[in-house]
Amino acid sequence: MSDSRLEQWRAQGFDPSNCPVRQILDHVSAKWPVLILLELGDGPRRFNALLRALPDISKRMLTQSLRDLERDGIILREVFDTKPPSVSYSLTDIGQGFLPRLQALIEWAEGNMPAIITARALHDQE
Numbered sequence: 379m380s381d382s383r384l385e386q387w388r389a390q391g392f393d394p395s396n397c398p399v400r401q402i403l404d405h406v407s408a409k410w411p412v413l414i415l416l417e418l419g420d421g422p423r424r425f426n427a428l429l430r431a432l433p434d435i436s437k438r439m440l441t442q443s444l445r446d447l448e449r450d451g452i453i454l455r456e457v458f459d460t461k462p463p464s465v466s467y468s469l470t471d472i473g474q475g476f477l478p479r480l481q482a483l484i485e486w487a488e489g490n491m492p493a494i495i496t497a498r499a500l501h502d503q504e
Contacts, residue, residue, distance in 0.1 A: 410443045422468035
């Protein structure tokens with residue numbers, strides 16, 4: 379991030395505790411929200427379908443991650459009046475807008491991982 383962007387934010391009264399990037403990254407940069415968003419990028423999913431797609435996640439962590447993403451307006455939770463009630467999760471327009479940026483980050487990570495591994499190994503030898 380350039381100094382000019384930081385200076386613009388400071389002039390608007392932002393500080394580390396209310397930085398817009400930090401607020402979003404707090405939720406979407408963790409392991410599970412990223413994987414959830416990638417799953418929802420393929421279309422709406424029910425809770426149990428997400429649980430099956432992400433076998434290492436606990437029900438509690440999936441529930442919390444979904445709530446955080448819903449609270450931020452990134453995903454939509456729809457309850458259907460069936461017996462028993464069914465719930466579906468999908469990306470909102472905000473989530474759809476974020477997905478290409480997330481995919482760009484994933485591509486960057488994949489492309490740079492060999493160099494990062496090398497850099498870590500060199501650093502750890504010191």
